[in-house]
Amino acid sequence: MLVVEDVRFSYPSGVEALKGVSLTVKDGEFVAIMGQNGAGKTTLVKHFNGLLKPSSGSVRVNGVETKKTSVATLARNVGFVFQNPDHQLFSETVDAEIAFALKNFGYEADVIEKRITWAVNLLGLTQYRKTSPFMLSGGERKRVALASVLAWDPQILILDEPTIGQDHRQKENLRQFIMQMQTQGKTIVIVTHDVEFVAECNPRVMLMREGKIVGDGAGKDILTNPELLEQSSIVLPQIAQVFTRLTSLGYPKNIIDLYEARDLLIEKLEKRRR
Amino acid sequence: MPIIETRNLTYTYPGASRPSISDVSIKVEKGQFVLITGPSGCGKTTLCRTFNGLIPHFYQGELKGEITVAGQDATKHPTYEMAKHVGLVFQNPENQLFALSVEKDVAFGLENLGVSREEMRKRVDWALNLTGIYELRERSPHEMSGGQQQRVAIAAVLAMQPEIIVLDEPTSFLDPLSAEKIFEVIHEFNKKLGITVVLVEHRLDLTAKYADHIIIMDEGKVRFDGDTREVLSNEETRLIGVGIPKATLLYEMLKKDGANLGNVTPLSSDELAKMLLEAIHS
Secondary structure, three states: OEEEEEEEEEOOOOOEEEEEEEEEEOOOOEEEEEEOOOOOHHHHHHOOOOOOOOOEEEEEEOOEEHHHOOHHHHHOOEEEEOOOHHHOOOOOOHHHHHHHHHHHOOOOHHHHHHHHHHHHHHOOOHHHOOOOHHHOOHHHHHHHHHHHHHOOOOOEEEEEOOOOOOOHHHHHHHHHHHHHHHHOOOEEEEEOOOHHHHHHHOOEEEEEEOOEEEEEEEHHHHOOOHHHHHHOOOOOOHHHHHHHOOHHHOOOOOOOOHHHHHHHHHHHHHHHHO | OOOEEEEEEEEEOOOOOOOOEEEEEEEEOOOOEEEEEOOOOOOHHHHHHHHOOHHHHOOOOEEEEEEEEOOEEOOOOOHHHHOOOEEEEOOOHHHOOOOOOHHHHHHHHHHHHOOOHHHHHHHHHHHHHHOOOHHHOOOOHHHOOHHHHHHHHHHHHHHHOOOEEEEEOOOOOOOHHHHHHHHHHHHHHHHHHOOEEEEEOOOHHHHHHHOOEEEEEEOOEEEEEEEHHHHHOOHHHHHHOOOOOHHHHHHHHHHHOOOOOOOOOOOOHHHHHHHHHHHHHO
16 A cells, blocks of 8 residues: 655755645555646656655555665565656666566576566567667567566556557557556556546546646546646546537536447437437 | 659668568648558658658668659758758657757757848747747756657747648657647648648547548558548558547447438547537437
């Protein structure tokens, strides 16, 4: 469990990026943190694995306060995948990249081998095991960064802007992957601007603005609240945009799912035909 | 005469085993808003690099076929000459910005064009306002966020007012509302000034509604090329893994279930909502 209590954080430049944030993420939850550029999203999640320590307030991961623990210890429980994979990758081969943290955690060679095999299979990287990560495409490098974190099996997984630069098919794979992690009881936190991706996944959504959390709830409720979204510089997902224009027909506003939309609409359209 | 025309264009990067674009023949008419899309690695970015001569002048490798841009053979004219006709906004703004202040970065291209100081001042302010970064004009682009840098790169190209603007995923780091505002600015630019726009994008939900014409690429080849509504209503596009706008998909599902919504494929939520209101009220 992740418990954040009244966290404030200022960068050395004096900019206060977090202005009193409190939240709880339970084990197995899937949370999307959204909001405009500079709202404090990345600053917030960097507190979850101790990369940043609060100026005041506290962050506790499974009961342990991050201020009193090293990043290395926290990393066992919290895996962090950066927005830009190049800030994370440095090894000569994909295999070595994934093995790095496992070695640091003191796993035996045969366990390391098994973990690598598992991770590259899961992310479709088997053919690149002996390849340099820097020879791979941006999308593939992102998957290597993800594989290297997954391999040590952290309970909490943080993904910063995982869909940037990913095409439609890769996003669908990512969605499937997140669902699979969820069935294993992992906690997933993503930071993203991608409203359509969030609408498809329908996680719990936290909306940030100017260093504070201004909305927190089910995706289908937060993503269909135009006033709240506009303040955070987010647009409604396309299905929600359609339904906000159909309120005169007596439809609920909080629809973001394509199939639910179809079922609701076809009923009225069929009545018309009869 | 088309403002961009390629004939059987094939290009292989140095050391690559196969071409990144292969036998590409396309035409972009003056004043069109053209969207180029397709899965990662399909050759979109490579194709854009031929429009201002970056390929073959800066990238070695093997280029075959012909390319004419604004009446010039882009393989024969150096990039600085092509830059008078074509403004390019790259995917990664860090590669494009180099000056010490936002203002200087935006003015740089104008200095090279030999624009008068007075005109330069006017155009720089205009572009900074349009992209919402006027307040940041004295900041260094390298201290800014990815989204802000993208605005600077777009402002720099708008200020040049070239005949053609080519934008390669220009808003990937921006939040959705800011991205939408930028696309609105570019669309207005296209409609009011008749400037030809070529936009490379994955996110058709945000951009399909602006495009008169769409080109879908896959594995270096052009797979679809035509009117945006016609192409996106073709179900074969689904096999390539292109993110069709949800409004378009919903319309199709309803039609398949027998709803009578007319034959004009919607590209935006506005268009679909209007159709639904008419169909249900009538």
